[in-house]
Amino acid sequence: MNHSRDKIRAVSFDAYGTLIRLDRPFERLAEELRRIGLDVPMDVVTEVFLKEMLYYRNHHLEGKNPETLMGLRLRCADVLFRMLEQEGFAAQVSREQRIEVLMGAIRFELYEDALPAVDWCLSQGLTTGVVSNWDCSLPATLKPLCPREFACMVVSACEGVEKADSDLFLRAARCFNLPPSGIVHIGDEVENDLLCAGQAGLQPVLLDREGTQGRLAANRMMSLKEFPELFERLFR
Numbered sequence: 001m002n003h004s005r006d007k008i009r010a011v012s013f014d015a016y017g018t019l020i021r022l023d024r025p026f027e028r029l030a031e032e033l034r035r036i037g038l039d040v041p042m043d044v045v046t047e048v049f050l051k052e053m054l055y056y057r058n059h060h061l062e063g064k065n066p067e068t069l070m071g072l073r074l075r076c077a078d079v080l081f082r083m084l085e086q087e088g089f090a091a092q093v094s095r096e097q098r099i100e101v102l103m104g105a106i107r108f109e110l111y112e113d114a115l116p117a118v119d120w121c122l123s124q125g126l127t128t129g130v131v132s133n134w135d136c137s138l139p140a141t142l143k144p145l146c147p148r149e150f151a152c153m154v155v156s157a158c159e160g161v162e163k164a165d166s167d168l169f170l171r172a173a174r175c176f177n178l179p180p181s182g183i184v185h186i187g188d189e190v191e192n193d194l195l196c197a198g199q200a201g202l203q204p205v206l207l208d209r210e211g212t213q214g215r216l217a218a219n220r221m222m223s224l225k226e227f228p229e230l231f232e233r234l235f236r
Helices: 025-035 042-062 066-086 095-105 114-123 138-142 167-176 190-199 224-235
Strands: 010-013 020-022 108-110 127-132 152-155 183-187 203-207
Touching: 010 114, 010 152, 010 167, 025 042, 025 095, 042 066, 066 095, 114 127, 114 224, 127 138, 127 167, 138 152, 152 167, 167 183, 167 190, 183 190, 183 224, 190 203, 203 224
Parallel strands: 010 127, 010 183, 127 152, 183 203
Antiparallel strands: 020 108
C-alpha cells in the first residue's frame, strides 16, 4: 500500500523506448545507401548506424534549437559516412545528401500500447507529460504519432540537463506544479528513469519491454498494458 496514493496527480512518460521506437532503422539506412549507389552489407550498416546513434546520444544536448540541431545532424551524418569510408564504402556525396540519407533512415512509430496507456491516465483524471533525453525536435516528432495534448514536455536539450541529473525531473515537477511525490514516471532505463526519477522524489516505474532489467523490482512492468493494474496496486 502506498501511503502517498492520494497525492498522485500526474504521470510522466519517457519518449524513446517507452512511447515511440525507430521503425526498421537499419533496413531503411541500407535502402537510403543503395539509393546513392552504395550496396552495404547489413552487418556493416548496423555497426555504423549504432556508432552514429551513440554519437548522437552523447551530443544531443547540442540540439537545443533548430539552428544548432541542424549542425548536430550534419555532424552525425559526417560520422556515419566517415565510418562507412573506414569500412571500405566511400561515397562522393555532398553534406546535404549525407543528411538526406541519415534523416531518411530515421522514422519513428508509436508503440501499440502507448496511446491506450495515455488515454487510461487521462480517463482517471491524471495529468500527463513527457520527460525525455532528446533534442528540440521532440514535440514536433511526437505530436503526429501521439495526438494527445501533454500538459508538460520537459526535453533535455531544451533544458540543458540530461535525465541522469535528477534536476530534470524536478523541473518536470515544477512544470506540473506538483510535488515530485505526486508524479509517477514511466521509463525504460534503470539508471535514468528508475533511479534518477526516484532520487528526485517521483514515483518511478520501470518499463522492461525485453524482460532483462530490474526483475526484482515491484514497480516493474513489461508492457504499458500492465500500467492500470500496477497503478491500482501501488498507488491507489
